Every structure is written in C-alpha cells, then in structure tokens.
Amino acid sequence: MAPKLEKVLDFRGYIAVGGELLNEIPVKGGAHRMLVQAKGGFIRGVGPAAGFNADLKPFSADYILLDPTTGTAHLNVRIIAATPSGDTLYLHYPGILKMNEAVGKIIAASGDAKATDYGDTEWFTTPVIETSSKEFKWLESSVLVGQGHWHIDEQGTAAEYEVYRLVN
Template sequence: MPPSLEHVFTMRMYTSPDKALVIPEAKGNNHRIVAFLTHGHIKGSGLEADLLPGGADWILRDPDTNTGHLDVRVQFRSKEGHGIYIHFKGVLQIDEKWMEVFTGGPKARTLEFGENEWLGSPIIETSHPDLKWVERSAFVSELRWFVDHDGSVAVENAVYKVKPSRV
C-alpha cells in the first residue's frame, strides 16, 4: 500500500507581481524571477500564524520548457508569538493561465488546485511546542493563484503531510 496524504495547513501569501524582479538570461538562457511575499497567513492543525516580512520565491525559469524551479523561504509568527520557518523547493509549469495572473491580465482569476502543475515539498521548523511534530514529518504541497475580491494576488499553498504506508 503506498503512502497517503493528509491535508494539514493552508498558506496564503500575497505578492505584487508588478514588483517582481525578472532577470532574463541568468544562469545561461534561464530567467530568474524573484517574487516578494508581502503579507498572508498559515492556518490548520491548530496553527494560525501571520506571514512576516522578508519572504520571497526565487524562481529559475527554463524558457525552453516553461518550467519554473521554485526556491521559497518564508517565516511566520503564531498568535502566541512562536516562530515558524518554511523552506520549500518545487516545480511549476508556467502556462497561459499562470501568466495571465502574473502579468495582471484582463482574464486573471483564481485558479483551481490542479488547473496547472505547481507543486512543492516544504520543510518546516518551529519554536511552537505543540507543533514540533512538523520537524519530524515529510510534506508535499499543491499551489495555485488566488485573486482576492479587491484584485490583490496571493499564492495559496495546500500542504499535506505524507503518512507512511501500513504493513
């Protein structure tokens, strides 16, 4: 029996795509995109925390395949004052729907999970005594664009704990 997944957190991290740093032809023919994350939250499994300044997604985009290689580092503070640090790598297929949101196009809208390929593998550290289990767990995540009612744009990340198979 293969491992199973249990949804444990949802992260919503707002960004300003118009303020992203785009460096064409960095590292050969690749493009570097630095998307700064301005505010947001993580919720689930007894955790509620706010995104702190300084987080970003450093995407390396291969223009031949439109594949983005993610390198995300973010930090949160819980309502009780505990720190949460999350670093994740991932892959993203940059398609027309994704670009429509990133460029602020007229058809920009919230995408459904799975509408494009956008996956991550978070590693989580925390000082929260009730959440130390996250440091002993493996996670995978699925991401999507979330366009708020006021037009602001967020990356929403559904985080799943990988549960080992039963013998």
C-alpha cells in the same frame, strides 16, 4: 503499501506581480532568476495541526528560476511567519510550477487574470518547516507535499496551497 496523504495546513501568500517584480536576471544557459516578494498571508493548521495559525512576515520571497525552454518555474521559497502567541515559523520549499497562459497573466498582472483551481497547472512543492512551537514541533519531522493554485481577492494575488503530510 503506498503512503497516505493527511492534510495539515492551508497556506496563502499574497505576492508582488507585474511591475512590482524584481526584473528577471539572466542566468548562464538561458534560464532567468526572478524575485517574487511576499506581501502578507497566512498559514493555518487543519486536521492534526488544527490550532496552528501564523501570519507571514516581511522578507518572505520566492527566488524563482524560470526556464523558458521547458516552460517551468523552479520554485525556491523562503517564508518567515509568527503566531499570535509569539512562536516563529520558518518554511522553505522547492517546487515546480508549469507555466501556461493563465499563470502568465497572473505574473504579468494582466487585467483579465483570473484565479485558478487546483490541477489547472502542474504546481507541486515539498515544504520543510522549522518552528519554535513545542505543540507543533512534530511538523519538523514530517514529510510534506503541497499543491498550489492562484487565489485573487480584494487583498491581491496569492499563491495558495494545501499541504499534506505522508503517513502510513
């Protein structure tokens, strides 16, 4: 029997775009490394993780390897967050983001960039969580998957994810 998905987290990370990005760094073989710094955001628990709330801290970033031959961004995200009660969270995940015109406009901070919906592009991650919270320690032993899309509001441009755990 196939596993089921149980939603556990909503995650939004506001990011640097356009001229705020660290210039692409060519890597032998044609791909480019790009550093996308997080500028704030949050992680909110839902379902069995309801009550878990953390805000992103400085030093969070995505170390993207962008392969122009396949139009694929290989994600390598490292997030540090803290709860109001002082618990810390370290979230890291690899993932795949297929580049398309809408994604290109977002990254370039184009004036006509628009938010996207889940499913507008192939964007999946496999988050791993470490936390000092005793109540939510079970997240460390869960297999998690996330799906992303772009969110734009008055605070800026954000990568937004719904994160699920695999359950029997």
